[in-house]
Amino acid sequence: MQGSKTAFEELYREHVGRVYGLCLRMTSDHALAEDLTQETFVQAWRNLPRFEARSSFGTWLHRIAVNTVLGQARRRSELLGDTGTIEQQLGDVLADEAAGEPGSTRDLEAAIAGLPPGARYVLVLAGVYGYSHEETSAMLGVAVGTCKAQLHRARKLLRQRLGEPQEQP
Amino acid sequence: MSPLTGKHERRLDQDLAGLPQSIEPRRDLWPGIAARLESGRVRPARRWAWQAAAAVLLVASSSIVTLQLVKSRVPAVADAPASAPVPSAMPAAFGPGHALDPEYLAAKEQLAEMLAQRVDAMPASARSKLAANLAELQRATAEINAALALQPGDPLLEELLLNAYQAELGVMANVNQLTRLNGTVNQTDSARIRL
């Protein structure tokens, strides 16, 4: 058993950055993203025999990560009952981080963090990680049409937020 | 609000694509993961040889990879009960933490071994379609399992999962039967036809 865990740790080291990057950008919350990253790898370990080498391991991990993010988002909105409040809370976290470092990249990250969840998820998967509309919609469990509409909306919102002083709408 | 030109959109897309995809967490998450991989693990009565995780990736990406995975006695995901208790009151009847029926697993392994021998004689296009479809079935069960992890006990999901497992077994049994042809028709098969 030990040998296989060591092997899995190698996989973890190689892929954790991309998994955490995805979780962080989708949730805009460091601590939450850490939890979800751990959950993702635990699920991956359990489902490893079902991994078929036809897709890349990284993509497979991302699928698990997206499911994990969506699951916690549902539970969270159930608990707090108000997605608007969460959105604002989440949007502030990365924006605060960016406060001390002017630069277009930080502005962009902060702008992404401020997007509403649906638009943000699609933008992160398609715009940052380069998944196709089909892949993105499959990972999020939405129709391709919905995905495209959300992406359009996300881009529009981003351009607004980047082109104007940062303000909560 | 004036419509933006394509130039601005492309610039935004480039900026997005240029963001770093990999971000290192602030701390090492591995110890927390490792702890959850081993705690509460009950040895199943039936011992399976465990294949190293890295070896799974190294399997040549041939079209028979799913058959090899089954054939080489990698334990089904369900052999490992949940290492962390699910927060809800009842353990999920299905989902990533459940235990599959040992008879089901035995039947599946047997079929996989038979199939692996016959698959070579199949026309290449059918062989690759078979592998793709078995992978499709595994994706379907993985997807339902993932949904069940988030919605434990959902009756629709449980029913779909059960049928997906049965479909997997059924496909393997059917293909075994269909590839048994060697210039002869099996006598048992013909006995079922009304004479």
Next chain:
Amino acid sequence: MSLLLRTPSPACGKPALAGLLGLLLFASSAALAGTSLNERRPAEPTGHVEVSNTAGTVSISGWDRREVEVTGELGKGAERLEFETSGKVTHVRVILPKKTRNVESSELVIRVPAGSSIAVNTVSADVQVRGVQGSQRLQTVSANIDTESAAEDVECKTVSGDVEIRGSGAPTLLTLTTVSGDATVDRVAGEVNANTVSGDFRLDLGAVSRSRLRSTSGDMSMSGQLTADARIDVEAISGDVRVDFDGPVNAEFDVSTFNGDIRNCFGPKPVRTSEYAPGRELRFREGPGSGRVRIKTLNGDVDVCRR
């Protein structure tokens, strides 16, 4: 999607023979081609005929003689044709050498007593059946099946071959299983069970009393008239499901999906299963409700309509 008996694929590594195999079913030049076939055996009018051929074509038609006739062409390299009768069963088998890698195509044209039941097994040989009134069991790996059913059971199984079935409208039992092959069924009534992983199935049925449809990612569309005691049970993981009813609808409906959409042409609208979880369901009764229509999907959309 219409199927014609497609040109058999040429055997590997024999270009000259490949050209010939694309031609007529009957042997032309015996010197280059395989062995031409022309044999007959007496057979029971409601006997059973078993046919197996690895590659090429199998074409079966019913006639009014009490004989089984085999014509066509045995592929070069085939060991022999086994054509024998034992009791009520007639066997027609293309025997290939044990270790053959290059499988030669054999074209079998078989006429059987119309009342016969048949069982056909091929790997890549397309199968066509006409005018056979007994039960049929047709199995291939990658070949297409094209058959007409009368009033007896029909079972078709393929891995990747497509299936086309035309019925007579008389009630029967049809069992269809493919892994990736598509299927088109017209004018079959009675009990229809279909199972696929990724094939697309279009079933235009008559009066349907039982139907169990299963798919992983293939799309399923079924139309027909529900009998009073109809039991329709459809499950798809990611395939879309479409059910169109002809005539009066008398059934209890139980439709649910986890991620898909439900569109209902008649009756109430679907509702969310839970406020916090994905999932939609549609439960209602139409008419006295003596029938049952159950449709479950994970991601597939469901359309229920009346036409």
